[in-house]
Amino acid sequence: MLAIKNLSAQVNGKQILNGINLEVKAGEVHAIMGPNGSGKSTLASVLAGREEFEVTDGTVEYLGKNLLELEPDERAREGIFLAFQYPVEIPGVSTINFMKTAVNQVREHRGLETLDAVSFLGLMKEKMKLVEIDQSLLNRSLNEGFSGGEKKRNEIFQMAMLEPKLAILDETDSGLDIDALKIVANGVNKLRSKNNAIIVVTHYQRLLNYIVPDFVHVLYKGKIVKSGGKELALELEAKGYDWIKSEVEVA
Amino acid sequence: MTNASVHSELLDLLTEAVLVQNELRTEAMQVFRKLGLPGNKNEEYKHTPITRALEKGLQLRASFVTGGALPNEDQWKISGLNAYHAVLLNGSLLPEKSFLPSQVTAMPMSKASANLQHVKDNMGTYADFRNDAFAAWNTAAWSDGVYLEIPEAVKLDKPIVIYYLHDSQAGQVKSVTRNLVISGRNSEAAIIEKWCTTGSNTVISNTLSEIVLHESARLNHVVLQSDTDAHIQYLFNQFWQHSGSFLNSHVITLDGGFIRNNTRVALDGENCESHLYGLYLLHKNIIADNHTVVDHRKPNSYSNELYKGILEDQAKGVFNGKIFVRPDAQKTNAFQSNRNILLSDKATINTKPQLEIWADDVKCSHGCTTGQLDEEALFYLRSRGINKDTARAMMLYAFASELLDTVNDAELKNYLDALVSERLHKNF
Ligand SMILES: Nc1ncnc2c1ncn2[C@@H]1O[C@H](COP(=O)(O)OP(=O)(O)OP(=O)(O)O)[C@@H](O)[C@H]1O
Ligand SMILES: [Mg+2]
Numbered sequence: 001m002l003a004i005k006n007l008s009a010q011v012n013g014k015q016i017l018n019g020i021n022l023e024v025k026a027g028e029v030h031a032i033m034g035p036n037g038s039g040k041s042t043l044a045s046v047l048a049g050r051e052e053f054e055v056t057d058g059t060v061e062y063l064g065k066n067l068l069e070l071e072p073d074e075r076a077r078e079g080i081f082l083a084f085q086y087p088v089e090i091p092g093v094s095t096i097n098f099m100k101t102a103v104n105q106v107r108e109h110r111g112l113e114t115l116d117a118v119s120f121l122g123l124m125k126e127k128m129k130l131v132e133i134d135q136s137l138l139n140r141s142l143n144e145g146f147s148g149g150e151k152k153r154n155e156i157f158q159m160a161m162l163e164p165k166l167a168i169l170d171e172t173d174s175g176l177d178i179d180a181l182k183i184v185a186n187g188v189n190k191l192r193s194k195n196n197a198i199i200v201v202t203h204y205q206r207l208l209n210y211i212v213p214d215f216v217h218v219l220y221k222g223k224i225v226k227s228g229g230k231e232l233a234l235e236l237e238a239k240g241y242d243w244i245k246s247e248v249e250v251a
Numbered sequence: 252m253t254n255a256s257v258h259s260e261l262l263d264l265l266t267e268a269v270l271v272q273n274e275l276r277t278e279a280m281q282v283f284r285k286l287g288l289p290g291n292k293n294e295e296y297k298h299t300p301i302t303r304a305l306e307k308g309l310q311l312r313a314s315f316v317t318g319g320a321l322p323n324e325d326q327w328k329i330s331g332l333n334a335y336h337a338v339l340l341n342g343s344l345l346p347e348k349s350f351l352p353s354q355v356t357a358m359p360m361s362k363a364s365a366n367l368q369h370v371k372d373n374m375g376t377y378a379d380f381r382n383d384a385f386a387a388w389n390t391a392a393w394s395d396g397v398y399l400e401i402p403e404a405v406k407l408d409k410p411i412v413i414y415y416l417h418d419s420q421a422g423q424v425k426s427v428t429r430n431l432v433i434s435g436r437n438s439e440a441a442i443i444e445k446w447c448t449t450g451s452n453t454v455i456s457n458t459l460s461e462i463v464l465h466e467s468a469r470l471n472h473v474v475l476q477s478d479t480d481a482h483i484q485y486l487f488n489q490f491w492q493h494s495g496s497f498l499n500s501h502v503i504t505l506d507g508g509f510i511r512n513n514t515r516v517a518l519d520g521e522n523c524e525s526h527l528y529g530l531y532l533l534h535k536n537i538i539a540d541n542h543t544v545v546d547h548r549k550p551n552s553y554s555n556e557l558y559k560g561i562l563e564d565q566a567k568g569v570f571n572g573k574i575f576v577r578p579d580a581q582k583t584n585a586f587q588s589n590r591n592i593l594l595s596d597k598a599t600i601n602t603k604p605q606l607e608i609w610a611d612d613v614k615c616s617h618g619c620t621t622g623q624l625d626e627e628a629l630f631y632l633r634s635r636g637i638n639k640d641t642a643r644a645m646m647l648y649a650f651a652s653e654l655l656d657t658v659n660d661a662e663l664k665n666y667l668d669a670l671v672s673e674r675l676h677k678n679f
Contacts, residue, residue, distance in 0.1 A: 048630075048634050049633075049634070050630055051630075052626075071633070071639070072630060072633040072634050073633040073634070073635075073636055073637055073638050073639060073642070075634075076633070076634055076635055076636035076637075077636045081634075081635075082634055084631070084634075087631070088625075088627050088628050088630075088631040089628075090625075090628045090631065090632070090646070090649065091649060091653075092646075092648075092649025092650060092652055092653055093632075093645055093646070093649045097645075097679070098632065098635070098637075098645065099635075100679075101637055101641060101645070101679040102632075102635040102636050102637050105636050105637055105638060105641070106635075106636040109636070141649075158635060162635065162636065
């Protein structure tokens with residue numbers, strides 16, 4: 001589904017990604033971990049198409065297409081979804097109106113009929129239940145004044161509405177209480193199927209108890225320096241990153 | 252021709268055929284001649300080259316046409332709005348085309364000022380004409396307008412729209428109009444002003460209103476500018492509030508040629524409340540200037556001002572907001588904010604707040620921001636599959652709708668919403 005080869009990227013002249021290689025197949029869940037500032041969000045942003053980040057080397061193939069050539073909104077319509085580490089507040093735009101536009105533009109792209117107000121509301125109610133989010137929140141301006149946890153839940157609500165093929169969750173677990181964490185994980189697991197793939201960026205094993213990954217990667221200084229199965233996350237939880245850092249320095 | 256001789260020809264042209272029959276007009280004419288038209292050294296017109304616009308737009312050797320034909324209603328009427336209306340054509344009130352509520356005293360200004368002593372007495376006492384050439388010109392040279400008196404405790408069921416129609420098909424038009432509105436104690440009314448030009452010859456309009464709100468009167472006032480680029484417009488609305496009165500003022504600018512608005516409020520009583528809202532969506536080569544004055548003269552009143560603008564193409568905007576808090580006006584709350592979005596490199600905005608506070612126990616704040624569309628927010632919307640144009644339109648509409656939401660009349664709000672949506676290419 002996704003093949004990242006030797007991907008390097010910079011922002012404001014600062015090199016952040018230094019040759020990333022990663023292959024994600026349909027049906028897989030990949031966890032990306034790594035110390036603060038190692039480039040996890042940058043990788044997520046590059047995949048979502050943020051223009052601020054300049055790709056200096058490498059390729060990304062997504063469903064047989066050159067992903068880097070697509071505009072951010074084209075990528076989303078092709079099924080990529082990024083749950084932001086820091087969701088943006090947009091005054092004056094309600095989540096409901098915004099989602100209605102997004103869902104219909106995505107449906108149009110997929111050759112589906114656009115939803116009228118009634119069927120949109122039906123879909124929304126169903127997904128609201130899934131992530132246990134209140135409609136009053138969705139009537140308000142997008143993320144404006146939302147608590148940290150409410151913002152994260154709103155991200156997962158949007159993901160559920162858009163039914164992406166490849167979801168990238170950037171620290172969706174930080175700021176969530178235990179109950180919310182389960183709800184979010186449950187929402188993600190509902191999306192899991194043999195046709196979809198998920199990349200989970202996280203600092204904590206906790207989330208991976210609920211969303212069990214097939215692969216765990218450690219990103220350090222803009223490179224994937226170690227990959228393994230789900231037990232790697234447990235090892236990191238127990239030992240921290242120092243042993244990996246010294247492995248890298250030795251090499 | 253030298254600049255000076257162009258200037259004096261322009262003064263002659265503007266005052267051509269003006270009958271100066273009374274003391275006030277005579278004094279105002281002297282002021283106008285003495286001040287002359289403002290040049291770029293004039294602080295109040297620093298970024299607003301109205302004199303140059305007149306020199307370019309008017310033919311100095313041609314006269315102004317009078318009369319003209321009334322265009323089709325669908326060209327100028329606010330559709331979907333159930334309202335009373337007064338219609339002026341090239342500066343003259345057409346009583347037979349007007350439809351005004353029976354509970355109010357309404358008269359052409361030309362008649363009212365000749366026949367009613369209190370109109371004569373009130374004229375020129377609220378709006379200062381001694382420091383501004385265009386206000387002086389208006390006071391000296393107005394030809395007609397509307398006199399409206401809403402009696403004590405009368406609450407109008409519908410807004411009154413004043414339509415200023417201009418027909419410049421046969422030649423350039425000068426339209427100098429003067430209104431006096433008296434809102435009686437405890438009365439409630441809504442007044443809307445709208446301009447409409449047919450014809451491509453230049454129209455110079457100068458509209459000045461003195462609007463008095465007596466004790467506990469409530470007034471909604473809306474200026475709606477969406478005219479053609481043939482129109483050079485000077486507008487001066489002077490509100491005068493007595494104790495307990497409430498004012499909502501909207502100045503909405505969507506189209507035109509050259510626009511200078513003066514919106515001034517004197518809070519000359521206690522427990523007054525004033526809301527001044529402005530929305531300007533400027534494109535092409537439009538120059539639009541909003542000068543506002545909020546003058547707190549007595550204690551315990553509240554004013555809140557919010558002006559927002561979106562500028563694209565080569566448009567130029569000016570915002571100048573003065574707040575005065577006089578020594579007597581303790582416990583004043585006065586707030587001001589001006590926010591702008593520039594959509595092109597060539598669009599400009601000059602914004603200047605000016606606070607002069609002589610009282611010590613007051614709460615005042617002001618702020619202005621100018622920027623491009625928020626790129627992060629744009630990316631967020633697009634990352635959900637919304638195309639760039641729609642995402643932009645969503646954000647611009649959200650910016651503008653904060654102001655539209657403050658319009659009380661639902662029918663008018665719908666009408667404005669449609670105009671704004673079309674301008675911002677809203678298709679969601
Ligand atoms: N716009 C920018 N300008 C300059 N430096 C940036 C910019 N964006 C990110 N960086 C830098 O790039 C590096 C990687 O940032 P990134 O957000 O990808 O880290 P991360 O792995 O997601 O960290 P965290 O775990 O704290 O979320 C950091 O050093 C960060 O300061
Ligand atoms: Mg991050």
